[in-house]
Amino acid sequence: TDLTVTVTDAIRRQIVASGLAPEDRVVALPGGVDAERYRPDAAPAHGPGARGLLKVSPEIPLIGLVGGFRVMKGHETVVAAAARLAATGLPFHLVFIGQGPFAERVRGLVQAAGLTDRVSLVGFVDELPTVMAALDVALYAALESDGMSRVLWEYLAAAVPVVATRVGVVPEVLEDDVTALLVPAGESVPLAAAIERLLRDAALRRRLGAAGADLVRERFSGARLAERLTALYLSLAVDSARPAR
Numbered sequence: 005t006d007l008t009v010t011v012t013d014a015i016r017r018q019i020v021a022s023g024l025a026p027e028d029r030v031v032a033l034p035g036g037v038d039a040e041r042y043r044p045d046a047a048p049a050h051g052p053g054a055r056g057l058l059k060v061s062p063e064i065p066l067i068g069l070v071g072g073f074r075v076m077k078g079h080e081t082v083v084a085a086a087a088r089l090a091a092t093g094l095p096f097h098l099v100f101i102g103q104g105p106f107a108e109r110v111r112g113l114v115q116a117a118g119l120t121d122r123v124s125l126v127g128f129v130d131e132l133p134t135v136m137a138a139l140d141v142a143l144y145a146a147l148e149s150d151g152m153s154r155v156l157w158e159y160l161a162a163a164v165p166v167v168a169t170r171v172g173v174v175p176e177v178l179e180d181d182v183t184a185l186l187v188p189a190g191e192s193v194p195l196a197a198a199i200e201r202l203l204r205d206a207a208l209r210r211r212l213g214a215a216g217a218d219l220v221r222e223r224f225s226g227a228r229l230a231e232r233l234t235a236l237y238l239s240l241a242v243d244s245a246r247p248a249r
Contacts, residue, residue: 042133042161044217054131054138058099058124065096065203068164069143070132070155073104078145078169080113084192085199087117094203098123101135136162140209141202144168147189157224160184160216165209167198177224183215 008024060066067086071077079100086098100110100123107125114123129135136142142159149172156174159166160183168174169189180186185198202209 038161042136042158044137044163044213054135057129058097058126058135060097060099063095065094065140066138067096067098067141067143067199068101068135068139069098069145070101070136070158071146071153072102073100073106073110075106076147077106078143078147078190079106079110081147081190081192081195082143082145083110083113083117083119083123085196086119086123088192088196089200089203090117090119090122092200094200096122096199096203099135100125101127101129101132103127132158133162136164139164141199142166143195143199144174145189145195146171149173157220160224161220163213163217165202165212166216167195167202169195177219182212183219184212 055062055066058066069077069079069082071079073079082098082100086096089096098119111125114120114125136158139159139162142162142164144153144156144159144166146153146169153172156166156168166178166184168178168184168186170186171189174184174186178184178186185202187194187198202212
């Protein structure tokens, strides 16, 4: 009656292929975010708001990447994409939220690209839902799978349009041009093109943001995950209670 629960189908297949568990005892259940906390209207009614804290004026599109500063998170690719965007003349401000050993390397890349007035490294923030709700575009630029990245679901719950690399759980649950824009990992040219497309098309931003939020509410909220887990364990209990034949 043992059950193994994974966060991606790729991990489920690896476990089965390695013989660690039988196929009927391994289940993939991605998702699980507090959809109420990361809702689109998370900004407080009073106070400076995220743009005030970041000192970014309302008319400047705000792009954000939330994640620890590690090589596999793709910050270097994002800086290269930002340099391409800057060359188009489009207005934008890019904010990196998080901490980690790669931060000084990223800061140096930003300076070398001449982007210090367009890119901010802000460390941790106290009210992450408020900041996410203020983003015009959110980036998930991982170079390789990190299982189920919670921040991806937080972006979607906040109804922020997402550009995501095709790694880990992303191609399993997101559809290109339907719930997000999907790009190859580690490639700055398609990443810049996807961001530019969103910056130039407000209707597309609204459509993808709404579709992502609907996806989370319907399939990947914490409540939905709890329901699926409960159903799985109940089915196991029923199976174990049946008399052997």
